[in-house]
Amino acid sequence: MRAHLARVDAVLVQALIAAALSFAHLHDIAAAAGQDGWKAWAYPVSVDLLLVAAWRRLRTGHAKAAPWCWFVIALTASLGANVATAGLLDTDQVPAWLRILVAGWPAIAFLGGTLLAHTTPTRVPATAVPVAVDAEHEDQGPTPEPVAQPAVEPIPHPVIEAAPEPVAISVPAALVDHARKVAAEHHTRTGAPIDTPTLRARLGVPAPMADAIAAQL
Incomplete structure (x- = not known):
């Protein structure tokens, strides 16, 4: 428990230091850009509030792009x-674009805060959609059940399938000669005649053409 409290206290102190420094730097930039008096103190409050609103929306909302x-x-x-x-900006000679950015920041922060606070993510309920009932037919009583008709079974007709006619495959003579050489080389090397799958793999031809070549060997 004490370790947890010490860890929380350390994080809180670090957050307070970072917030105070950032608050002071934003005040200095706003004052250098011509926003004097209370207006210079309002700028860091505006930036920090937008940060908190965006972070809270990221933790609680479903849509993540806008936050x-x-x-x-x-x-x-x-x-x-x-x-x-940190010494990169001459506070006595603030560029015009920074003055424009500082002057336009309140409108930007107001737009962001409004969108984050008043835009709620839409959720589609995973329930069944109710079916609308027509008012004219609502009081007509129960719908009569249809009379069951005897089922008539259709008479099956025999389906006569025609036998497919064999397709003649023409094999070039040069390919047959090459196949004979491959078959002879296989027989010399293995002592057994070459089979059709091996012939097909050696020649790189489709199965029907390999069968036609094997028939001519």
Whole structure:
């Protein structure tokens, strides 16, 4: 229990330090961009609230694309302020694009917060769809059951299948001569006549053509 409390306290202290530093950096950037007074303090609050709203939606919602988008936007604003105040930005000469970005941030944060707070993921219930009942036929009483008709079995007719006619396969004479050489070489090497599957594999021909060649050997 004490180890758990110590771990939670360490995480809480680290979170407070990071939040305070990021808060101060965002205030400095807003003040350098011309947002003085209370307005400069409102910017870090806006960024942190958008971060919290996006993270909460990621933990509780089903649609992940929009929360991830707004989380990345808020995190980029926070990290950008931290990096910019590390000596990379001249606070006396703030570029125009940064002034425009800081001035337009409230509208962006309001849009993101509104979408995250008021857009709920739609769920399709896995229940059966009720069938609508026509009001005109609702009070007509039970539907009479159809009278069963005697089943008439059809008289089977014999099906006479015609025997397939053999297809004559023409084998080139050169292929037959080559097959004889392959068969002779096989007989010399093994002492047994070559069989049709081996002949087919050696020649690389289809099975019907291999049968026709074997018949001519």
